[in-house]
Amino acid sequence: LSADGICVSLFLCPKNYVDVATLGVLATLTGGDTTHYMSFEGGRDGDRLRGDVQNALGRTFAYDALLRIRTSNHLKPQEYFGNFCMRNATDMELAGCDALRAFACSLRHDGKLVDRDASFQAALLYTTGDGQRRIRLHNLVTPVTTEVAQVFKMADLDAIVNVTMKAAISRSVTVPLKEVRESLNAQCVRVLVSYRKHCAASASPGQLILPESCKLYPIYCLAMLKRRAFRTGNMSSDVRVASMRFLKSMAVEESVAFLYPRMVQLTQMDPQQLRMQGVTNVPKGIRMPTRLRLSYERMRPDAAYFVENGVSLFLWLGAQLPATWLQDVLGVGSLEDVDLTMRRLPVRATPL
Incomplete structure (x- = not known):
């Protein structure tokens, strides 16, 4: 369907188990959404369903889209997060993409950064509703530094939280949920330990030291663990998977408000x-x-x-x-x- 430019969004209104993990693949690979109404009742959930469908149909939409991320020398995209289909190592194919869709990409070094700045470009090739073929470019230039303190000073906590959440959801496909939860805690600890080691080594060992830009990171990590996507215990797999699919395409501003209302x-x-x-x-x-x-x-x-x-x-x-x-x-x-x-x-x- 993705190759034919068909985007599918699912609005599931079941009374019982429907295997969202399998059905949702259709929406995930075509760039759509999966919305699950647990134990659907018309009198209770009808207005929400109507509003969700109206919002989905009323958004600005791009058809038959292709997204590619380019970087300067010695940087390389490593992993992509979101709802899309990839037939090669560089292009994210989107049968459809609306104004609320969000994607993330992790980068890695494949050499020494010798320049003072690092450049990034996100290029989206798409077709508008009236049939025009367009390219939308987002360019970003950031300074390169070897000082850990500068990295923490300029860190964007909201973006970090969003990527952390999406990476954990992607990892949950291949590893047990218990390990995903443990890795979230371990990652939070690594960030704080790194700051103390490289930026506050002279502080008293018993003193709690948090980087100003990431001082709320532990709270957001705790909030992630309380979301249905990562919660353990007696929970329907439909509810958990639907939550994962929902969070996987969430924008930065939306994810922060969702985790910390x-x-x-x-x-x-x-x-x-x-x-x-x-x-x-x-x-x-x-x-x-x-x-x-x-x-x-x-x-x-x-x-x-x-x-x-x-x-x-x-x-x-x-x-x-x-x-x-x-x-x-x-x-x-x-x-x-x-x-x-x-x-x-x-x-x-x-x-x-």
């Missing part, structure tokens, strides 16, 4: 200020409250919190939440009256 306190939003701004039903231009760390200790019983990871949205209501807030937002007078099965918030004629 965003949380804000909704009761910090001042209704009087919203009235002064003339806000009606569409909250455009509203300044959201400051994001909070994901810790139960930071959640007050008299407040409401909004947590989202780009895929799921959660509304957490404290046991002592004021009745006036519940009435303004949900139209009920107490927590006991809140419908826990509702999938949409009611539209209220109030600023909140």
Whole structure:
């Protein structure tokens, strides 16, 4: 199918096991997505399915695409991550590619870097929706250094997390999941040990030293281990494989939010200020409250919190939440009256 320019995206709505590992290969090799709705129920998951299909059909799309990554001398692409088909060692074939698709590539040295800069180019040859054949180029030039401290200083943590996750998913195809989990922990330790050895050797042995650019790397690694893709225990293989396929094509910004969701306190939003701004039903231009760390200790019983990871949205209501807030937002007078099965918030004629 990939050779014929046919891209397949799967929306699986089963009640029971359907072997996502086998079915998903069709989407993986043609550049598509695999979306799995566990124990599908129309009343519960219908809106999500409708929205996912609409989003998939509404994105900017490239057809019959070919992606190649070029590097300067003494650097060479080693491994590619994402949903694509490779018939040779250099070209990623994509029957289809939309605006949210993301790929990763690891590099290796095949000689000494003698130049001051290293150059990279990602070239995508594709056909637009109106039949035009185009090439999109992304060029990048980065300085070369022999100082480990400079490497840590300029490190992009979000990109590191994304590539780490995709590499672990690719490795899980050939090694047991237990080894993949252990390798994630070992890689995190190696990064921190390397920094201490080369950049903070004079520090006290009992002092915890973390590089400024990667100080959150352990938290992200822990978050990976809690994702369904890497979680052990009694879990359906369909759920685990679907999660792996989903994460494998995720962009950098999306993966960071998915691993460490965003949380804000909704009761910090001042209704009087919203009235002064003339806000009606569409909250455009509203300044959201400051994001909070994901810790139960930071959640007050008299407040409401909004947590989202780009895929799921959660509304957490404290046991002592004021009745006036519940009435303004949900139209009920107490927590006991809140419908826990509702999938949409009611539209209220109030600023909140």
